[in-house]
Amino acid sequence: MNLAIDAGGTNLRASVKNITYREKSNKIGLASFIEGILGKHKNIKTIGISYAGQVEDGVIIDSPNIKVDIKNIKEYFKAKYDISLFIENDLTCAVIAEASELKSKNICALYVGTGLGLGAIDHEKVIKGNNNLSCEIGHIPYKKAPFRCGCGRDNCIENFISGAGIIKWIDYYNLTCSPTLEALKNDENPDSKKILKEFEEALFFAAGTTITLFNPEILVLGGGIIEANPYLVGKIISNIDNFALKPILKNCKIIKSELQDASLIGASLLKDIK
Ligand SMILES: [Zn+2]
Known part of the structure; x- marks a missing residue:
């Protein structure tokens, strides 16, 4: 039996045999959360975790919003329970789920939500990089903003394309509208x-x-902001000629994700990745 976990910045969610468990990410340690579930389901053989933070070779490196009680989590569950555990960052899990859903061997998932994230698969292989830190598109240098990104720099593109960035801009301009694209569109203030x-x-x-x-x-687009504003996908398609190399565009489809729970689905598929 397979246990899939989505460890997000706000909630820990688990799915096993169509039963869902949920806890706040800052309330209970990830390993304790899993151990609680193992107490209820005795036949779990593998655990797949989608993790909203940095991980490398089964070890949790960085955890901005998730309470971590065991860092070396893969080894811990192997030694104590003889369970195989797989853990990857949430965008890697999302692109694995999208690749499986869309039956594609060369696919990128660009997700816009609280942050901006990217996962990429090339010839069926997940692009990982030397320390599993590749594809950090939110932190590519773009333009200076009058505030800092979560990483400490002030020129990351995530300052411009993310829920967190929108909140900072609204605060910077002293606007009163709520931090959604819809509210910005309907607001009279030119700064919106x-x-x-x-x-x-x-x-x-x-x-x-x-x-x-x-x-x-x-290129599949997903995440909360795309979900709430599907028109963005059409806008990308009609403007992309000015932003990407033309010969590549000829054979590249740009679509919106149809998955409700890509990270959790990807977590359940982790054992099969190359
Ligand atoms: Zn940054």
Whole structure:
């Protein structure tokens, strides 16, 4: 039996045999959460975890919003329970789920939510990098902002394309509207329009950069902000000519994700990745 976990910045969610368990990510340690579930289901043989933070070879490196009680989590569950555990970052899990759903061997998943994330698969292989830190598209240098990104720099593209970035811009301009694209669009203040325009420009830039670097067969867009604003996908398609290399675009489809729970689905598929 397979246990899939989505360890997100807000919630820990687990799915086993169609039963879902949920806890706040800052309330209970990830390993304790899992051990509670193992107490209820005795036949679990593998655990797959989608993790909203940095991980490398089964070890949790960085955990901004998730309470971590055991860092070397893969080894811990092997030694104590003889269970095989697989853990990867949430965008790696999302792109694995998208590749499986869309039956693609060359695919990139660009997700826009609280942050901006990317996962890439090339010839069925997940692009990982030397320390499993590749594809950090949110932190590519773009333009200076009057505030800092979570990583400490002030020129990351995530300052322009993310829920967290929108909140910072609204605060910077002293606006009163809520931090959604819809609210910015309907707000009278010209600064709201400016934030929206900057958001869209940066999104074209990120999509074009992704396509130009990875030459994917499919670029799939997902995450909370895309889900709430599906028109963005059409806008990317009509503007992408100015942001990506033309010969690559000829055979590249740009689509919206149809998965409700890509990270959790990807977590359940982790044991099969190459
Ligand atoms: Zn950054």
